Amino acid sequence: MASRREEAVGAAWEGADLERPITGEDPATDSLDEARRWVTVYSHLVKLETELLDVLAGTITKMPSEAQREAEQTNLPVLASQVERFRHRLDYWIGRKNLLEGRLAG
Numbered sequence: 001m002a003s004r005r006e007e008a009v010g011a012a013w014e015g016a017d018l019e020r021p022i023t024g025e026d027p028a029t030d031s032l033d034e035a036r037r038w039v040t041v042y043s044h045l046v047k048l049e050t051e052l053l054d055v056l057a058g059t060i061t062k063m064p065s066e067a068q069r070e071a072e073q074t075n076l077p078v079l080a081s082q083v084e085r086f087r088h089r090l091d092y093w094i095g096r097k098n099l100l101e102g103r104l105a106g
Contacts, residue, residue, distance in 0.1 A: 016081040018088040027092065032104065035097040042090035049086055053079045 021027055025038060056079060060071050 016085065018085050020085070021089070027096070029096075030100065032097065032100040035093055035100050038093040039090065039097055042086050042093055045086040046083065046090055049079060049083045053083060 056075055060068050
C-alpha cells in the first residue's frame with residue numbers, strides 16, 4: 001500500500017504529464033461529438049485551475065513569509081503544471097475537432 005507521500009508524488013507526476021488523457025478519453029476518436037465533448041471538458045478544467053491559481057496567488061501575498069515561501073515552492077508549481085497540462089490537452093482537442101469538422105465539410 002502506498003504512503004500518503006508516495007500518493008502525493010504520484011499525483012503530482014501524473015498531473016504534470018502533458019500527454020496523459022483523462023479516463024475514458026480516446027485521443028484517436030473519429031467522433032466529432034466526442035471531440036467537442038473533450039473541448040468542453042478541458043475548457044472547464046482550464047477555467048477551474050486558472051481560477052484556483054489566481055486565488056492562491058492573491059492569498060499568498062497576505063500570508064506570513066514562511067507560508068508564502070512554502071506555497072510558492074509547493075502549491076503554485078502544482079497548480080501551474082495542471083493549467084499547462086489542461087491547456088495542452090484542450091489545444092489537442094480543438095485541433096482534433098477542427099480536423100474532424102474539416103473532413104465532414106470536405
